Amino acid sequence: MAVIDGFWSYVHVDDDAESGRVAQLARDVASQFEMQTGEPIQLFLDRDNLIWGDDWHPKIDQSLSSIAFFIPVITPRYFKSAECRRELNFFARNAERLGVKELVLPILYVDFPALHKDPQTDDLMAMVGRFQWVDWTSLRFAESTSGDYKRAVSGLAERLVAANAAADKAAANGSVIANIEASEDVDEFGTLDKLGLMEEALPDLSQTIIAIGQTIEEIGEAMTLATTNMAAQASGSTIAARLTVARQLAQKLKAPAAEIHSYGNQFASRLHDVDEGVRIIIQRAPVEVREDPDSTDSFVTFFSTVRDMVQQSEIGLSAVGSMVEALSPLEKSSRDLRAPIRTLREGLTLLVEGLSVMKAWVVLIDEVDFGELPSTGTADSGQ
Numbered sequence: 001m002a003v004i005d006g007f008w009s010y011v012h013v014d015d016d017a018e019s020g021r022v023a024q025l026a027r028d029v030a031s032q033f034e035m036q037t038g039e040p041i042q043l044f045l046d047r048d049n050l051i052w053g054d055d056w057h058p059k060i061d062q063s064l065s066s067i068a069f070f071i072p073v074i075t076p077r078y079f080k081s082a083e084c085r086r087e088l089n090f091f092a093r094n095a096e097r098l099g100v101k102e103l104v105l106p107i108l109y110v111d112f113p114a115l116h117k118d119p120q121t122d123d124l125m126a127m128v129g130r131f132q133w134v135d136w137t138s139l140r141f142a143e144s145t146s147g148d149y150k151r152a153v154s155g156l157a158e159r160l161v162a163a164n165a166a167a168d169k170a171a172a173n174g175s176v177i178a179n180i181e182a183s184e185d186v187d188e189f190g191t192l193d194k195l196g197l198m199e200e201a202l203p204d205l206s207q208t209i210i211a212i213g214q215t216i217e218e219i220g221e222a223m224t225l226a227t228t229n230m231a232a233q234a235s236g237s238t239i240a241a242r243l244t245v246a247r248q249l250a251q252k253l254k255a256p257a258a259e260i261h262s263y264g265n266q267f268a269s270r271l272h273d274v275d276e277g278v279r280i281i282i283q284r285a286p287v288e289v290r291e292d293p294d295s296t297d298s299f300v301t302f303f304s305t306v307r308d309m310v311q312q313s314e315i316g317l318s319a320v321g322s323m324v325e326a327l328s329p330l331e332k333s334s335r336d337l338r339a340p341i342r343t344l345r346e347g348l349t350l351l352v353e354g355l356s357v358m359k360a361w362v363v364l365i366d367e368v369d370f371g372e373l374p375s376t377g378t379a380d381s382g383q
Contacts, residue, residue, distance in 0.1 A: 006030050006041045009087040010073040014109070022073055022109070024144065025136075025153070032157030033068060037164075041068055069103055069160045070095070074128060075110040080346065082353040085124055089268070089353075092127050102163035105156070106133035109140055122346070123265050134159075205267070205274060209313045212263050212351065215256050216317070219344065222252045246334030253337070257344035264350030271354045275361075278306060282364045289370045296370065303365050310358045317355050 008026035015022040023045060030043045070091040078084045095101045106128050108115075120126040134156060142149040285299045 004039060004041055004068045005044060006033070006068045007044045007070040007087070007091065008073070009071065009078075009084055009091075011075060011077045011081050011084060014073070014075050014077055018140070021140065021144070025073075025107075026071070028144070028153045029069075029071070029156050029160070032154050033160055036157055036161050039068075067103055068164055069105055072104075072106050072128070073109045074106050074115070074133065076112045076114070079114075079122060079125060080349050082349055082356060085268075085349065085353050086356065088124055088127070092131070096130075100163075100167045101131060102166060103160075104131055105160060105163070106131050107136045107156075108133045109136050111135075111137050121261065121265060123268055205271065205309060205313075208263065208267055209309075209317065212260065212267070213315070213317065215259050215263070219253060219256050219260070222249060222256075243334060243336075247336045250334065250336040250340055253340040253344065257340040257347065260347035260351075261343045262347075264347035264354075267354050268350045271357060275357050278361050279364065282361070282368060285368055286370055303368070306361050306365060310362055313355055313358055317351055 006026075006029075008023075010022050010026075026043060026045050030041045033039075034041055070087075072078065072084065072088050078088075092101070092104050095104045114122070115125055115128070117125070120129065136152075139149060139152050142152075281299075281302065285303075289296050289299060
């Protein structure tokens with residue numbers, strides 16, 4: 001009997017805060033699913049034991065119709081986690097594209113105002129809103145041995161069983177398969193066209209990264225100056241004087257923080273489409289080159305463009321890590337700073353996520369093997 005996959009996406013510190021209840025809920029749902037279907041599940045629960053791109057990406061790429069479920073456990077910290085955001089972005093967008101979005105079932109574990117913002121400025125929060133989440137905000141306090149908890153878990157499993165049955169029926173009728181095959185046909189005959197589109201899109205992303213880097217530099221200068229002023233006034237100055245510095249910094253950060261947040265959302269949204277195209281091109285490169293050796297130069301040039309963009313991105317975002325570390329003490333120093341720094345932190349999280357996605361392209365390019373080719377003046381794996 002084939003083992004199907006269940007994916008549980010959550011923030012580990014949330015699970016720690018709940019004394020392991022988030023992870024236990026995952027096991028309980030999987031057990032109920034197995035009991036109702038008689039089919040075993042491989043539950044992907046602990047991302048520390050997985051390598052993104054090696055274990056998850058190929059599985060989900062094959063077809064979402066073979067996956068039992070993907071459950072993101074929604075809390076305020078979920079959207080601040082680059083890993084969780086990446087998981088949700090990848091699974092949910094592919095589920096929508098293949099027409100099996102019912103297999104993505106968000107659990108609203110902790111409600112928070114930003115999730116209901118209108119208009120929604122966070123691309124992934126808006127995405128979660130398009131799915132029918134299950135409200136677990138009250139049940140999180142129920143004893144796991146209680147009837148309410150057990151009935152709710154059984155209800156979750158029933159919903160997932162029904163979603164899988166619908167996906168299987170759609171596949172049998174050809175709708176899901178048609179979506180996949182149509183996508184493959186486009187990729188099969190349009191890979192070099194996609195190559196040209198990527199060459200046009202990637203420089204645009206590079207320019208965005210440069211603009212982001214300039215804004216981050218401005219923010220860094222403002223933070224450095226404020227930190228210096230606060231340190232200079234730490235001894236002997238009144239609290240009022242230090243608060244004045246904090247308020248001034250808050251005003252200076254307000255506009256650029258909002259700009260970073262906007263850049264982050266735009267960048268994350270565009271990057272998903274680019275990521276899909278880049279991965280297709282990398283995957284198809286060896287096949288295309290073996291069939292048409294004259295295309296080697298085009299692929300090598302494309303790989304070089306990708307490498308340059310990733311390098312530029314790393315330079316442009318080099319200050320992000322140190323800035324995130326510096327945010328925490330500043331955020332605690334003044335109530336006035338909390339809002340702009342929170343906005344800034346959310347935007348930076350999106351950028352960190354995007355940079356991780358781009359670095360994965362280079363890893364995939366390094367693994368490309370064009371094999372033995374006729375002499376074309378170009379040789380290797382695009383390095």
